Amino acid sequence: MARPTCANIHTDALRHNLAQARALAPHSRVMAVVKADGYGHGLERVARALEGADAFGVAALSDADRLRAAGLSQPIVLLSGFDEADDLPQLRRLGVETVVHHISQIEMLEQAAPGDPIRCWLKVDSGMHRLGFAPEQVREAYARLSEAASVADGIVLMNHFASSDEFDGNSPGSRQTREQLAAFAAATEGLRGVRSLSNSAAVLGWPEAHADWIRPGGLLYGISAVEGRTGADFGLRPAMTLSTRLIAVNRVRKGERIGYAATWQAPQDMLIGVAAIGYGDGYPRAAPSGTPLRVAGHDTQVIGRVSMDLMTIDLRGVPAAKVGDPVELWGPELPVERIAQISGTIGYELTCSITRRVRFVEA
Ligand SMILES: *Cc1c(COP(=O)(O)O)cnc(C)c1O
Numbered sequence: 001m002a003r004p005t006c007a008n009i010h011t012d013a014l015r016h017n018l019a020q021a022r023a024l025a026p027h028s029r030v031m032a033v034v035k036a037d038g039y040g041h042g043l044e045r046v047a048r049a050l051e052g053a054d055a056f057g058v059a060a061l062s063d064a065d066r067l068r069a070a071g072l073s074q075p076i077v078l079l080s081g082f083d084e085a086d087d088l089p090q091l092r093r094l095g096v097e098t099v100v101h102h103i104s105q106i107e108m109l110e111q112a113a114p115g116d117p118i119r120c121w122l123k124v125d126s127g128m129h130r131l132g133f134a135p136e137q138v139r140e141a142y143a144r145l146s147e148a149a150s151v152a153d154g155i156v157l158m159n160h161f162a163s164s165d166e167f168d169g170n171s172p173g174s175r176q177t178r179e180q181l182a183a184f185a186a187a188t189e190g191l192r193g194v195r196s197l198s199n200s201a202a203v204l205g206w207p208e209a210h211a212d213w214i215r216p217g218g219l220l221y222g223i224s225a226v227e228g229r230t231g232a233d234f235g236l237r238p239a240m241t242l243s244t245r246l247i248a249v250n251r252v253r254k255g256e257r258i259g260y261a262a263t264w265q266a267p268q269d270m271l272i273g274v275a276a277i278g279y280g281d282g283y284p285r286a287a288p289s290g291t292p293l294r295v296a297g298h299d300t301q302v303i304g305r306v307s308m309d310l311m312t313i314d315l316r317g318v319p320a321a322k323v324g325d326p327v328e329l330w331g332p333e334l335p336v337e338r339i340a341q342i343s344g345t346i347g348y349e350l351t352c353s354i355t356r357r358v359r360f361v362e363a
Helices: 011-024 035-039 043-049 061-069 087-094 103-110 135-147 172-188 200-205 336-342 347-352
Strands: 006-009 029-033 055-058 076-078 096-100 120-123 156-158 195-198 240-252 270-275 292-295 298-303 311-314 326-330 359-362
Touching (some): 035 347, 043 061, 120 135, 135 172, 172 195, 292 336
Parallel strands (some): 029 055, 096 120, 120 156, 156 195
Antiparallel strands (some): 006 240, 240 270, 270 311, 292 298
16 A cells, blocks of 8 residues: 555645735735745646746756746746856756856856856845845946846846844844845945845735845745744645544553653553654654644644654544544644744745655645
8 A cells, every 4th residue: 555645735725825925015026936846845836836926936957947847938046046157058048047146156157158148136145144245245246247248138136034034123133124125225226127135024024125026935835934923824825734644543551651762651541543654754753742733633642752654643532533544744724834833943844854755646
């Protein structure tokens, strides 16, 4: 029998979330960020569902290659930029636009062989201090790109926010976002070109940052990047349900210990379930006893250590449970953000971590 572990991808939810992004930022074009295999939902599947987007954002040229091979003809932007001169013919062949964040990239563009011009997104480091030109370098970078024969007309100006998930006016994160907005505006003042600033959190909470292009990722998958809030709180719908089945239902006596390292002890005679999912499928090992899940529609919890292929489940609230019953780990009824928070991470990491042995089904 095939392993019952399954990631259901809700393409209608993806489309709904794209429409939400457009409604939130009605004057902006939408780059759908599909890096990391569409945040773990499957690149081609996601891109087809989101073909109404104005562009796609990827982090690897190989992903651009896959999108073109799947017949998608939208603009594609390489968000981390190219890193060697050999990438340039590939960018041209695939018609891919690139972020330019470092002087070494400008040198490669200046020395590129003649060919189709490449559209560039000039990245300003407005204060996150990851990628981008420092504000005082922006004008020179812009001027050199404008002169390079290999660079297409219409340089896009962009930045990236570090803390746009904080909306509360006086928090340090909000202050940082306001400082980033001001630094970006000053660094690009008077430069011609459309502007792109906002990730999902800024789309949700910083309308003044929407500009010409928004770049939502998590929002499209129905995942909130805002601590303590779920996608549903913003009118979004989760695009993934992770599920499996019970492969055993066993009775244990009061005082017996469950699983590796015996971390959980039965407080009474009780039923426990064993489900065919573990960290080898991408369910977080860090999920402690008490992490919620659902068996045949009933809310219950993980007990004991999550192991590679299996987990153990408290069936006290599900007395009729039997082998074969469906187990839902996250999905519309159980936000992935909640599982992530309990496990010390974010929803993005959980959906990105689903492994290849999990069967993907479009629903
Ligand atoms: C990943 C990424 C995004 C999308 O971020 P979300 O929080 O998922 O919306 C936007 N812009 C850039 C440059 C990125 O790398």
